[in-house]
Amino acid sequence: MTTSQNYSPVVSAEESLPEMTLKAVILGIILSIFFAIGNAFIGLKAGMTVSASIPASVISMGILRTCFKRVSILENNIVQTMASAGEALASGVIFTIPTLYFLGESISIGRTFMLSILGGFLGIFFMLPMREHFVVKEHGKLLFPEGTACAEILKAGEKGAKKALLAIYGVLLGALFRFCTGFLHLWPEVLTLKIKSFRNSVVSLDTTPALLGVGFIIGPRIASTMLSGGLLGWWIIMPLMKIFASGQAIVPPATEAFSSLSNSDIWSNYIRYIGAGGVTVGGILSLFRIFPGIVRAFKLAFKKTAKDVGDESLKVLRTAKDLPYPFVIIGAIFCLLGLWLIPVFHLNFFSVLLIAVLGFFFVAVTSMTVGLVGSSSNPASGIIIMTLLISLFLFLAFGWTDRIYMITAAIVSSVVSVAICIASDTSQDLKTGFLVGATPQKQQIAMMIGTVAAACVIGFTLILLNKAYHLGSSQLSAPQATLLSMIVKGFIQGDLPYQLIIVGVLIGISVELMGIHALAFAIGLYLPLETTTCIFVGGLVSLLVHRKRAEGWSEKGVLFASGLVAGDALMGILVALFAILGLTQIGAPPILYPIFGLIAYLVMTAILTWVASPSKSEA
Numbered sequence: 001m002t003t004s005q006n007y008s009p010v011v012s013a014e015e016s017l018p019e020m021t022l023k024a025v026i027l028g029i030i031l032s033i034f035f036a037i038g039n040a041f042i043g044l045k046a047g048m049t050v051s052a053s054i055p056a057s058v059i060s061m062g063i064l065r066t067c068f069k070r071v072s073i074l075e076n077n078i079v080q081t082m083a084s085a086g087e088a089l090a091s092g093v094i095f096t097i098p099t100l101y102f103l104g105e106s107i108s109i110g111r112t113f114m115l116s117i118l119g120g121f122l123g124i125f126f127m128l129p130m131r132e133h134f135v136v137k138e139h140g141k142l143l144f145p146e147g148t149a150c151a152e153i154l155k156a157g158e159k160g161a162k163k164a165l166l167a168i169y170g171v172l173l174g175a176l177f178r179f180c181t182g183f184l185h186l187w188p189e190v191l192t193l194k195i196k197s198f199r200n201s202v203v204s205l206d207t208t209p210a211l212l213g214v215g216f217i218i219g220p221r222i223a224s225t226m227l228s229g230g231l232l233g234w235w236i237i238m239p240l241m242k243i244f245a246s247g248q249a250i251v252p253p254a255t256e257a258f259s260s261l262s263n264s265d266i267w268s269n270y271i272r273y274i275g276a277g278g279v280t281v282g283g284i285l286s287l288f289r290i291f292p293g294i295v296r297a298f299k300l301a302f303k304k305t306a307k308d309v310g311d312e313s314l315k316v317l318r319t320a321k322d323l324p325y326p327f328v329i330i331g332a333i334f335c336l337l338g339l340w341l342i343p344v345f346h347l348n349f350f351s352v353l354l355i356a357v358l359g360f361f362f363v364a365v366t367s368m369t370v371g372l373v374g375s376s377s378n379p380a381s382g383i384i385i386m387t388l389l390i391s392l393f394l395f396l397a398f399g400w401t402d403r404i405y406m407i408t409a410a411i412v413s414s415v416v417s418v419a420i421c422i423a424s425d426t427s428q429d430l431k432t433g434f435l436v437g438a439t440p441q442k443q444q445i446a447m448m449i450g451t452v453a454a455a456c457v458i459g460f461t462l463i464l465l466n467k468a469y470h471l472g473s474s475q476l477s478a479p480q481a482t483l484l485s486m487i488v489k490g491f492i493q494g495d496l497p498y499q500l501i502i503v504g505v506l507i508g509i510s511v512e513l514m515g516i517h518a519l520a521f522a523i524g525l526y527l528p529l530e531t532t533t534c535i536f537v538g539g540l541v542s543l544l545v546h547r548k549r550a551e552g553w554s555e556k557g558v559l560f561a562s563g564l565v566a567g568d569a570l571m572g573i574l575v576a577l578f579a580i581l582g583l584t585q586i587g588a589p590p591i592l593y594p595i596f597g598l599i600a601y602l603v604m605t606a607i608l609t610w611v612a613s614p615s616k617s618e619a
Helices: 020-045 054-069 072-092 097-102 107-137 146-158 163-181 209-218 218-242 265-305 324-339 351-372 380-397 403-436 441-469 481-493 500-511 518-526 531-549 557-578 595-611
Strands: 190-195 200-204
Touching: 020 054, 020 072, 020 200, 020 218, 054 146, 054 403, 054 557, 072 097, 072 107, 072 146, 072 200, 072 403, 072 441, 097 403, 097 441, 107 218, 107 324, 107 351, 107 441, 146 163, 146 209, 146 403, 146 441, 146 557, 163 200, 163 209, 163 595, 190 209, 190 265, 190 351, 190 531, 200 500, 200 531, 209 218, 209 531, 209 557, 209 595, 218 265, 218 324, 218 531, 265 351, 265 500, 265 518, 324 595, 351 380, 351 403, 351 518, 351 557, 380 403, 380 481, 380 518, 403 441, 441 595, 531 595, 557 595
Parallel strands: none
Antiparallel strands: 190 200
16 A cells, blocks of 8 residues: 555645636536536435546646646646535535425525525535645545545646557446447446345346446445445345344244335335444544544644745645635634524524534534545435434424424525535545645635535526426435425424434444444445445455455556546436437436346456456566
8 A cells, every 4th residue: 555655646735736716717617507506406416426526637638738738737636626616515405405305495685696606615624734644644544536536637647649549448338338328228327136035135236337436446345345235234234124124033924014125115214224323433533533533633634734835835735735824714603603693494502502513523524434435435425314313402402393493494504505515525535635746725715615616506507307297206306305305394294213323333332342334344245236346346346356456456457447536427417408408318228138237347347357357467
């Protein structure tokens, strides 16, 4: 593993290349809006978004190098930083704001805009003190798959056509595969085999190229830990629940009401709550481990700020310069004051304090999580659920049971949702900047600009999509927001499944005591089985390749895997736009049998293995 002491960025701290130029800012704003709109639709439709950093890097290099003779790698990095802010903001907003609509509130453009700005800026401000610990000190331990992949894409563009071709081939293959599944609907994206003799348990595989690439980048250890969590949920807990439904003995079938539920219904209504409890305790344990590092980061940051005043010889290096910490603290305070004083938020002082505490804690958790398993597997939904549950329980303890406090709890969750999505994306982008030699301060400013640009359009996008497809309909189901609204209504009616959450907490503690990373395990428990299965396949390919390679590192494999992620994400955005234009229908039935999808997936996996495998001179 590379360590923070011996890594070599593309641009050294002593070099000064064009970075935050006018052309980079303008293109970054345009792409931020583009990704915000595209991800708003696909997220409300399918319950997930596509990472924007890598596709934005590819688009940026293509546009800037076509239109301008001289373009630096740092300018491309600024563009991808701003563009990814649009995707991250869309994720935070669409997972929560529709909850207010389902609870009887109207979608307000002004409130959505202000919530996006304040929540997004809080996420950036809360993450900045952790940058040095997560990005620099833990380099080689926290891999930041998308951030590392994005850096490889940018480096490939700098090294010439030969290096870039590997990434381009990956982009083409990933885009072609997504085009076949998302636009042409040739085969189903998720392949499922039901084992009827074992309580209808399933073996499922998501054939998404991006997940295969992420699995290769994060490696076999984390991938197998995640799969273990998934197997516990789908192959152990779920069959046991069917057997012992309603406390009965082993008398198959289980009660009629429970046995009528599909595996997906059981996962949505039971397993996911257990996973949310596991994610929460895993995050708490992770925070305990890293808390001393966070304290040291704060002390070091203020020491740097003090040295930077009046002593030119002790100036901070360009590649280690963050936004001034007094500005960060004052900015966070102003964001919290805005949430408290703006009437449309319905927030009292206690709820704002809750946002500050939970926001900072969960920003730390998500920043570390995406460092471990990447943004594609970020358990934002589980964290949002826990934020809502904590808010509701505390409000109940104070006797605040009126409907207005249920709305307040939903808004608290919305602010924290935006904050953690922006923070997790910021951490990935800062990792990319660290690897290429960017200026953190300029990236942080770019992230703020990209957040504002996306916030200007996200409210209008929600209203237009609601008018066209109707939130909550089969065309625009908004699964996360639907679940949150069900939790609020269930809390009011007094039938929350808190026992399941406690089970998840106990599982997380047990796993941690066995020396297994509880957070990665719980993420696998929380995610659908097909997601962890695909990531595991990528991890197996990485294991196979690295066993053949003496130095244990495959640059070719990382480039090609990064291309798979980029191509899948780029085509995912295009398919979303095609769907808005009525050129295709997301979720349409496949034309061919699933076996063709499996063959295509195996061919793609074989190509990744072949490309990443060492030549005779490298072995």
